[in-house]
Amino acid sequence: MHFAPLPYLDPGSGSFLIQLLIAAALGMGIALRASWSRIKGWFGSKPKADEDDDDTIK
């Protein structure tokens, strides 16, 4: 454990790598969701609109 930032060690590398890992897993989730809503679409259910396409945010 260290209590002061170590001067030459950049926490950026870890942030970069963990981000790739998390994003890869979550991106797969999104792909699955997209295919699932396409399958649901065949049976007539409408996909939900993305709230960020609205011009107002709460």
Place this chain on the structure above:
Amino acid sequence: MTTQLNNHGQLSASFRDPSGFLFSVNGVLYRQVNRKYENEYVRLMESGLYEKLVKAGVLIPHSEADEAAAESDVSYKVIQPERVPFISYPYEWSFGQLKEAALTTLSIQKRALKLGMSLKDASAYNIQFVRGKATLIDTLSFEIYKEGQPWVAYRQFCQHFLAPLALMALKDVRLNQLLRVYIDGVPLDLASELLPWNTRFNFGLLTHIHLHAGAQKKYAGEEVKSRGGSMSLQAMTGLIESLVSTIKKLEWKPGGTEWGNYYDITNYSDAAFEHKKKLVGEWTKRLQPNLAWDLGANNGVFSRVVSESGTPVISFDIDPTAVEQNYRQVKTEKNERLLPLLLDLTNPSPSIGWANRERDSFGERGPADLALALAVIHHLAISNNVPLPQLADFFAETARWLVIEFVPKSDSQVKKLLASREDIFPTYTREGFEAAFRDRFEIHEAVDVNESERTLYLMEVL
């Protein structure tokens, strides 16, 4: 406003950005866009992203200005952003305000990605509350998105928003004060250590904070490029969605209840309360100030009297519960003229950052045209032991006009304060108060509040 300038006339909060910087000429604020940033600026304006974000009220509007550039050799354009009436900082925001700022940042990132851009910063300091809404004020925060690149602002987002929100919601709401110490956000190893152990069962917090902190430690100093790896747009969208849902699930309820009522525990009669409201309303209408500060505003009852008479008001209080309630009420009323903020008057926000010049102190953001100090003098003079002449000095530096309530020792609230301490305040009388304040102010009105022992004053600084 005495916003700090460095030797080159640039505003010192924006010195880090190679894309451009803020500068001020005759009190008008400009932003120089450097040639280095030309492509990004053109893309922002021509892709429709600027228009979309401004229309949604989440990006500060600007106009292109004819003003000569401050550093013409590198300048591409000079723009004039709309001026923000009062700059506030994340350590002055309630839980709900920080959450709104976080969700607005993510929403901007989602919209940007759809139009081929991405936020290169996710600093909480780039967000300000304008017309009651969290708004991005740094027009130069966007870069052109190249598929495969990760989100460069991911770490900053976690430190500035996710970590403090999780700590506030799941540990203690006062931990937002860590932002006053750590100007680039709460270090993730610290957040990971402070958060309750069971937050590891929350997928979002497990990954974005605990594993993130672990990865930072494990890979510190390693060259990442050699490891390759890229991130599809779909993966990036997944990352942003995950941050959105993690933050949306974080909740903090003020005082455990939705609307605790503060004024139930005061000694005010309805008549006294209404009389005070009437006086504050009349005096504000008479003065027509550009901006008022309500110091010790509680949940903002008197701030609302000021805002209803047309004056924008900053509603400061020390209590995170009161500020959160005030903020929620602002949202319900869609009040565009009232900004609740967290402030300890006995230890107001200092100037912080590089050379103590990046973020202005409370005092440097004043003086206000009008300050209200209702039912606070006894807390400052008796609980905090500040002599009356020093209180007069403080208020004289804080505002041009002052509405201040004197609460005498015979008042039941003051009796409560004195019950637990020795009375070492012989000059704390109406006469002593007036004598001390006359040194710095001209007293225009002194009205005894109906059905109370208190007096309300209207004063102008000498």
